[in-house]
Amino acid sequence: MCGIIGYAGHRPAVPLAVEGLRRLEYRGYDSAGVAFVQNGELHTIRAEGKLAALEEKLATCPNTTATAAMGHTRWATHGIPAERNAHPHLSNDGTLAIIHNGIIENYQELKNDLLTLGYTVAPDAETEVLVNLTAEGRKQHASLLDAFAWALRQAHGAYAVCVMAKDEPGVLYAARLAAPLILGIGTGENFVASDIPAFLPYTRDVVFLEDGEIVRADANRWQVLRLADLSVADKRIQHIQWDMQAAQKGGFKHFMLKEIFEQPRVIADCMAGRVDEARNTVALPELDALPVPDRLHIVACGTSYHSGLWARHILESWAKVPVTVEIASEFRYRDALLGKNDMVMVISQSGETADTLAALRMARDKGVQVIGLCNVVGSSIARESSAVVYTQAGPEISVASTKAMCSQMVVLALIALSWAQRNDTLSQATRAQMLHILRALPAQLETALPMMHDTAQQLARTYAKARSFFYLGRGHCYPLALEGALKLKEISYIHAEGYASGEMKHGPIALVDPEFPTFALALDDELFPKVKSNIVEVQARRGKIIALTNPGLELSVDHSWVIPTVQGPLSAFLVLPALQLFSYEVAEYLGKDVDQPRNLAKSVTVE
Ligand code: F6R
Numbered sequence: 001m002c003g004i005i006g007y008a009g010h011r012p013a014v015p016l017a018v019e020g021l022r023r024l025e026y027r028g029y030d031s032a033g034v035a036f037v038q039n040g041e042l043h044t045i046r047a048e049g050k051l052a053a054l055e056e057k058l059a060t061c062p063n064t065t066a067t068a069a070m071g072h073t074r075w076a077t078h079g080i081p082a083e084r085n086a087h088p089h090l091s092n093d094g095t096l097a098i099i100h101n102g103i104i105e106n107y108q109e110l111k112n113d114l115l116t117l118g119y120t121v122a123p124d125a126e127t128e129v130l131v132n133l134t135a136e137g138r139k140q141h142a143s144l145l146d147a148f149a150w151a152l153r154q155a156h157g158a159y160a161v162c163v164m165a166k167d168e169p170g171v172l173y174a175a176r177l178a179a180p181l182i183l184g185i186g187t188g189e190n191f192v193a194s195d196i197p198a199f200l201p202y203t204r205d206v207v208f209l210e211d212g213e214i215v216r217a218d219a220n221r222w223q224v225l226r227l228a229d230l231s232v233a234d235k236r237i238q239h240i241q242w243d244m245q246a247a248q249k250g251g252f253k254h255f256m257l258k259e260i261f262e263q264p265r266v267i268a269d270c271m272a273g274r275v276d277e278a279r280n281t282v283a284l285p286e287l288d289a290l291p292v293p294d295r296l297h298i299v300a301c302g303t304s305y306h307s308g309l310w311a312r313h314i315l316e317s318w319a320k321v322p323v324t325v326e327i328a329s330e331f332r333y334r335d336a337l338l339g340k341n342d343m344v345m346v347i348s349q350s351g352e353t354a355d356t357l358a359a360l361r362m363a364r365d366k367g368v369q370v371i372g373l374c375n376v377v378g379s380s381i382a383r384e385s386s387a388v389v390y391t392q393a394g395p396e397i398s399v400a401s402t403k404a405m406c407s408q409m410v411v412l413a414l415i416a417l418s419w420a421q422r423n424d425t426l427s428q429a430t431r432a433q434m435l436h437i438l439r440a441l442p443a444q445l446e447t448a449l450p451m452m453h454d455t456a457q458q459l460a461r462t463y464a465k466a467r468s469f470f471y472l473g474r475g476h477c478y479p480l481a482l483e484g485a486l487k488l489k490e491i492s493y494i495h496a497e498g499y500a501s502g503e504m505k506h507g508p509i510a511l512v513d514p515e516f517p518t519f520a521l522a523l524d525d526e527l528f529p530k531v532k533s534n535i536v537e538v539q540a541r542r543g544k545i546i547a548l549t550n551p552g553l554e555l556s557v558d559h560s561w562v563i564p565t566v567q568g569p570l571s572a573f574l575v576l577p578a579l580q581l582f583s584y585e586v587a588e589y590l591g592k593d594v595d596q597p598r599n600l601a602k603s604v605t606v607e
Helices: 011-024 051-059 105-118 126-140 144-154 244-248 256-260 263-271 302-319 354-365 381-382 403-423 428-461 475-492 502-508 528-540 568-589
Strands: 003-008 030-037 040-050 068-074 098-102 157-165 172-177 180-186 192-193 206-209 213-217 220-228 294-300 323-329 342-347 367-373 387-390 466-475 494-500 518-522 545-549 558-561
Touching: 003 011, 003 157, 003 172, 003 294, 003 518, 011 051, 011 068, 030 157, 030 263, 030 302, 040 051, 040 098, 040 381, 040 528, 051 568, 068 098, 068 172, 098 126, 105 126, 105 206, 126 144, 126 157, 144 157, 144 172, 144 213, 144 367, 172 192, 180 220, 180 545, 192 387, 206 403, 244 466, 256 263, 256 568, 263 403, 294 302, 294 354, 302 323, 302 342, 342 354, 342 403, 354 367, 354 381, 367 381, 367 403, 367 475, 403 428, 403 568, 428 558, 428 568, 466 502, 466 528, 475 494, 475 518, 502 528, 518 528, 518 568, 528 545
Parallel strands: 294 323, 294 342, 342 367, 367 387, 466 494, 466 518, 518 545, 545 558
Antiparallel strands: 003 068, 003 192, 030 040, 030 068, 098 157, 157 172, 172 213, 180 192, 180 206, 213 220
């Protein structure tokens, strides 16, 4: 995830672009850059690190008088966070500059074509492919618009992209496909950006671009066309009422809610470029150099630990790799017996959690290969792992982790399928079926989320006064019960315990009374009859039950919350948002500080 802004108007454009980037920094901050035309030359200025580094560089440059510019703040996906990978990128001939948010999946093929035409393209620089392809298009097409459209039609994947040309100062060309891009309409000035806050101080009039649309804008005119045939698209200007703070949250009241609702996109982003749809295979080149381990030790903390517990089910059942899962603060102080063909996998959103990092170092000291699963590119865990797989969820701002867990589970599912592929432990038909389910999830979740949100709101009103909660689940639902309980306690401060349903009668059931409700995960799988018996046992002690369940299952409970059925462990992708939304709504109803709960920090860099 990156942030882009383009400006064409009458104000000093470079400071305006930098100011816009500041409001997009939540989308990434590994590097930043700007492009503008001055004295007939196309300039780019770029810097590694946060925006402050770019500002320092700009302070040493002569004042620019350009009234059109574009800027980019980067969240590294391919290519390390470094100045050479920062945007804007220039075409080989220096006549075009480009900024891009997204992933060009067929960039290797396009790059090969360009290399045969004599272009040079740096490794990992997928965006350079687009700008050089546009430059090549200019040789064959009358206008830059035609050339840009010609280049984009060849690109598969996702993009929000903007181009400026040396010989057309003051004009922006931009387009979108599966990545956000909004046009801001001012008086004598126009903007394109990944998100509204980038230009909100200047205009509240916006045009939302759709996939497959391309725009040409200068200070006084703008036009949106369809990429397929360059016919004019009929667009409506909408007036935005949000204030700045609401706008950064995309209209959501809290970052947590925004991030919960981002999960359909996160699932799609995580799979982008990693699944060959035609052959139903998974490609994770990051792990190609490592063998499939004899035994995998997953080590993590908190929510990331719950992802690991969930993944054990699919890694063992699909890839037939024996798995242990352990909390990092325990693992690091145990003299763990690690076999010579064992592997350790550390899971961490931040990539900086002190205990997880220490566990990684301990494993490496013992001569064991470590796979890092991280969200933050270039983090300590990412750098020190033998191999790193990025979860590509984009920055997670809410302290309570939501979309990061979702992205970890997608990557873990892909790893399980890829190892199953390599070890031939899963039939092709089952692999195809699992990939089919995964691919259908974004749309399915997008549809389900608003209804889930309504139900969570209603239930929260009934249950927010409870002092304690049980969360029960069995099998692949047990880690989700743990996660549900963690989410509730961390943001609502209500005591909650996650238990394996079958364990209740070994002690905890003594706590049940009419004031101690239970949230049971009772899905349509082979364990349903067992979970149902456990629910009845709680009801026999006059305990109230909310059951998260699937259509067609017979259950007599206080509140039955029916969500769409997804087969097997992949049902987690619908269960998880329901649990998150319930906790969110309880905390919100109780007036808690949802995004910054007391006593917690986003990145736990101390033991
Ligand atoms: C809970 C939460 C924490 C983190 C834990 C590990 O909502 O956010 O439990 O999951 O601190 O953090 P990472 O994944 O950054 O290592």
